[in-house]
Amino acid sequence: MLRTFLLAGSAMLGGALHAADEGHRGWTLEDQLTVPDVRTLAIADDGKAAVYVVRVADRESDKTVAILRHVDLASGSTRELLRAAWIEDLQRIPGTADWSARIDKGDGVQLYRIAAGGMVAPIVVHPATAVYGDTEGAAYLGYGHAPLPTGVRSYSWSPDGRWLWYVVLDAEPYRQTVRYDADVASERAQRRSPGRATASIFLRDSKGRDRLLAKRPHSDISTFFGRSFVNWDKDEVQYDVMEVDAAGKQRPVAMAASLATGVSRVVEDKTKRGYWRLTGPLGGRLSSGGFGMTRDLVETLPDGRTRNYGRFPFAVGDGRAVGGFVSADGKRAIAGYRTVKNPRFGLIVIERGGARMIGGGTSLNNCDFTATLDLGVCVAQSQILPPAVVSLDVASGKTKRIASVAPGHENIASLRTEPKMWVNRNGTEATGYIVWPRGYAKGKRYPAIVITHGTDADERFANQENQWEYPAQLFAERGYVVLLINVPFSTQSADFKAIYDTWVNETKDRPPREVQNRIWLNDTASFEDAVSELIGAGVVDPKRVGIAGYSRGSQSVNVTMTQSQMFRAASSGDGGYLEPAFYQSLAGSYDTVYGGPPTDPAALPNYLRMTPSLRGQEACGAMLMQMANPYPASIDLYTALRSAQVPAQISLYPGEDAASDETHIFHIPSNRVKAMQENIAWFDYWLLGKRDPASPFAGRYAEWDKMSKAAPRQCDGRKSAAED
């Protein structure tokens, strides 16, 4: 099964990071689909090679597949070692030249050893009956992958490689029992009947003998989501689990198991607990403090004292950044950060009491280091730079390009992509990018599309988490000005952060109307003002502006389309938050946003003010709703828009079979292609009046014509103005 090929030798591509700028062809739909998603990466013990995994759409099988590649760091020579349904959690096996990974080779996700030569051999194979995915009977939902039967959920090697801590799952057989109360109420928010599973935590010694440390219930999300923090001490292994009390309240608990006896105890010493720790060189937890464009890099010691390493234009602790590394001697720590302006992911080295940024100007989202933290390997990318493997000399901080991760994308001519920070009429800052249309000519007005997804517009390459199935680059190829706009970042001021904290923590610290004004209605103001600026500059045609966003972005899109008259067309993806139908499932959150349930006469005016489905009469633009799930909340918005004769279409994308669904992040390549084509057809039709008889959605034009004729109003370009 070992397939060898040269992906991209350094000899061929040279060392220039911006090689793509000299490319010579435009983006295609295939390019949009096949942007590789780097999932995991590990350097060899001797620093001479690395392995990494990309997930990429495979049109032939219509699956998103995982590819394990081996790259020689001297030559850049890259070999494909394995292609499988799923490969994750690459780790070096300490004391060997081998790696390990969790791989689904057809019998569920199991733990395998990967020899440097490419041989893949089982370490733990457990009958995989517990499924993660949007499918009937799944133990837990999936986020962006096909239903995934899972035997081994997580694992950790001891630093000497002699011990292996690992978690295996067992689906509980269906029990025909009566369920009560909370076990019933939890199904309100679920489309399909859930399954249940138990997790078993094992410790394996160097002779291969397994010892059961704990059996964990389905409710322990630390264990079931592979998020247990595992720490190896001299005589014991520490790991954390999530306990849930009778009232449903979760509480993380640190456990420690003796290596000698396998007996576990609860770790009472708070300084030893490690949940989500980003460790500094003093053994404390690294974090970023303060607000605005620069932040204090602080290490909080177990005893509560803090050490401030200075003020930097970034924040550590972002889930998308590289995690933390500490050298074997404990003297050097490396942590990933995300910059505040023009969001980019980088690394900070903390040693000898000081901190310095390393790695250059591209984003480094995946890195691994040798045990001494002298040498690293990362994947570098940016808005225009396709991902590439780079080596990183920690002492000098310099990177060196080794090999491309996306050779197929190397010869695309980069689109002009301009980082921006917009300040809206309320004085709020939002970051993002203008992707200029290919061959932009000054003096001509262009159509424009805003694409938004919370905070994911940053220096990653055509990232699916940000763009979803809105093909930003293709839109730019087709003559649209594309604005990738983040919602205003919460840490720009203490006051703004307090608003977000009120929402996230579901408190009453700020009144509902202020929460509405400062979050969603302010998002709308940001989008409007960003577009206005380009209209004012003569770049954008005010009559041809659209907006798209999924998930958090769909909230902004839905609110914008029912508050603003600037956007003639929209595409809102797989969301329904803010709609009354979700109230009962998200009561705490809705109470913060609206002040109570919609049936509370005191709260109802707050709904009428901002709930998209209650404002169908205010909408003018045409709304496409692409769904992975038939959420009642989204159906309600569709129904409300159609009742008000606003052009709207809801499109449900199918799952692998009748008993499973597409996932929130689409994972079925044919769905991804269709969803992108549908977005192109939708915006071309509603913004440009263009029809493509070859589009797979050409059959919908007649329906759109009917809706267009019946529409009660045209967008007049007015900006939103929130009622008091």
Next chain:
Amino acid sequence: MLRTFLLAGSAMLGGALHAADEGHRGWTLEDQLTVPDVRTLAIADDGKAAVYVVRVADRESDKTVAILRHVDLASGSTRELLRAAWIEDLQRIPGTADWSARIDKGDGVQLYRIAAGGMVAPIVVHPATAVYGDTEGAAYLGYGHAPLPTGVRSYSWSPDGRWLWYVVLDAEPYRQTVRYDADVASERAQRRSPGRATASIFLRDSKGRDRLLAKRPHSDISTFFGRSFVNWDKDEVQYDVMEVDAAGKQRPVAMAASLATGVSRVVEDKTKRGYWRLTGPLGGRLSSGGFGMTRDLVETLPDGRTRNYGRFPFAVGDGRAVGGFVSADGKRAIAGYRTVKNPRFGLIVIERGGARMIGGGTSLNNCDFTATLDLGVCVAQSQILPPAVVSLDVASGKTKRIASVAPGHENIASLRTEPKMWVNRNGTEATGYIVWPRGYAKGKRYPAIVITHGTDADERFANQENQWEYPAQLFAERGYVVLLINVPFSTQSADFKAIYDTWVNETKDRPPREVQNRIWLNDTASFEDAVSELIGAGVVDPKRVGIAGYSRGSQSVNVTMTQSQMFRAASSGDGGYLEPAFYQSLAGSYDTVYGGPPTDPAALPNYLRMTPSLRGQEACGAMLMQMANPYPASIDLYTALRSAQVPAQISLYPGEDAASDETHIFHIPSNRVKAMQENIAWFDYWLLGKRDPASPFAGRYAEWDKMSKAAPRQCDGRKSAAED
């Protein structure tokens, strides 16, 4: 597979219909579970025998099974011919001594021939892939049975037995396609992902050659629910189908297929259309006119003229009554009726311009007649009489008991069961029964339970459609006065009927508050006043009164428990209508009841006035909610009650497997037993303060103790008083 046994010979049981009164033992849980449900019955061509089917719980297999029995009408000797998962639609095969039926012998529902001797042989066996049931991928939901793969959906023999019209189903394979708009919105109301199927209508000639008449789409509910009206004319067979236009509007269309060519045409002649026709001897449609305790029996001719056969204390056309029969010579018609007072099912014979009631004082819900309509066979039953096969001489109108259908229930000592007609404070009449506790002693006050399910309290024997899993007879054995109360019948006056018509037809003829007042709030008044009467008479202890109802009954129960202070405990079964969560799925209906959606400020007061979940603060009694499905609406009511600290429990009863659910009418015997035991435990605990350590629900007492202690108020016995 032919098992022969003597169920009950006429020699043994004699001819007395009320033999059970002389029985000698009390009701058991097993008795409640095993009340047989007679589904279909057919007399032999020569009138000497009959076959019938009962569905009955089988505890060993934990399935509800169908049993086909053959009864000799001279001796009463009864043989079991077949036991299968499903047997339905018994028909004589004209010109033979045999019968046919749709039977699931393990490969789905198919059409079989049943010889008088018991031999069962296939007529049409079609690969059965389309499933009816509450299960993943089912073509249509099931009402009260296990997931039922179905090959043959319906059939009809020509009067000469030479032709067979039949419908077979084919599930459509899962197609991974994008769905739009109405196809997505329809899933809002569905728990599981639906499948789709097509129906094929065939005509088979006497040589066994099949001819396809039509392929029908999934939307044709006439065909898919086996409700096509099939009529055989000299040269053609007429049948109706349901056409659905682009806007979703349904329209029945009569088709006629030439027997010679198989070519179908649409029947344009209105007088030839037969949907739901209850035929009279003049070839017209029989119906009952007028309001109050007696009704005009009217035949409406195809040309619109009417013939009035007089005024009777019954109405024809009730779906639970026997359908219509017309003799081969067309001169005699027999139709089933339901009496208005003490609702009972009987037969009316119309011939020579007159009409006469036949069949005696018991309920006849299943009858069949020889071709001349001279001789019939029926199943007779009453509140206290277990079902028995009777023969019926049409000329004299006399019945003769032949054999018991429920020998196991024959020696239960009948409970005193008193038909009642209550008139409430609003002057509205409601029918029903008082089931007196075994050994009732005057002067002592008893606890009481009201059981309600719309209009199903009538002279049927412990009927599951009425009682659901509320074991009325066991409650009476345990010392409760049980009131089986129908909601006030809609036809008692033109004015009252207009209210019901407003609701059923979803019009605005009457304002929402009047609809609320006259339907649900008036139901509550009926229950309260019926109980009051017994309190006033010294029979019932006002501090120990409960109420139970499922489906339509759950509406009444939920409203009553949030309006009245008379009921200390309730059990509400598998319903959620009236709750805001169902608004989007039932907008027309809710608009009639509430005047708009709950988010309409003008309608909201109407919700606050009567929506159970918005009145948790008004509730005092403990509410058990037994569910076959985790309906969001029901979960919302549970959550609201618990938020108000009102004692409440929601119990979800399981399906056969992870991918299917229990049905609205429970079909899994172990669920039925548990649900009855749970109701007993619940009312015993909350009304009597009794605990049974042997109850399978004893483990819940601790939870109930906690809720009881935390409850903010006790029921003070006050009656409801609707706000204006």
